[in-house]
Amino acid sequence: xxxxxxxxxxxxxxxxxxxxxxxxxxxxxxxxxxxxxxxxxxxxxxxxxxxxxxxxxxxxxxxxxxxxxxxxxxxxxxxxxxxxxxxxxxxxxxxxxxxxxxxxxxxxxxxxxxxxxxxxxxxxxxxxxxxxxxxxxx
Numbered sequence: 001x002x003x004x005x006x007x008x009x010x011x012x013x014x015x016x017x018x019x020x021x022x023x024x025x026x027x028x029x030x031x032x033x034x035x036x037x038x039x040x041x042x043x044x045x046x047x048x049x050x051x052x053x054x055x056x057x058x059x060x061x062x063x064x065x066x067x068x069x070x071x072x073x074x075x076x077x078x079x080x081x082x083x084x085x086x087x088x089x090x091x092x093x094x095x096x097x098x099x100x101x102x103x104x105x106x107x108x109x110x111x112x113x114x115x116x117x118x119x120x121x122x123x124x125x126x127x128x129x130x131x132x133x134x135x136x137x138x
Contacts (some may be wrong), residue, residue, distance in 0.1 A: 018131055025124045026118055049107065050135075054133075061129050064098070070118075078111070079110045
């Protein structure tokens with residue numbers, strides 16, 4: 001059974017920022033998953049939701065721009081499915097992106113991860129970022 005990452009949960013706070021990072025470089029044309037570490041296998045990095053809540057305000061950063069005509073697309077995944085919470089870093093100059101418009105509801109014990117898809121010619125990069133988890137019922 002794969003290890004499950006868990007966030008340190010403080011029930012007195014209803015909003016918890018969750019960060020993600022790639023502890024390894026991502027090559028071109030690769031689909032990777034990340035939260036507290038990086039893997040091409042989602043269940044190695046997914047986090048279990050501590051309670052019902054909402055995820056919103058996705059931010060992503062890459063240490064280098066993907067390159068002219070290239071992209072890095074970040075998507076929050078819940079229960080091994082893509083959600084509408086997504087953003088894209090594109091081109092030779094951009095190194096960050098965000099989604100401040102979309103959100104997704106999460107049930108307690110749902111597995112959460114962030115997927116990053118690099119286009120076929122994207123520069124090798126390391127990603128980081130975060131999103132907000134807003135607890136329901138507090």
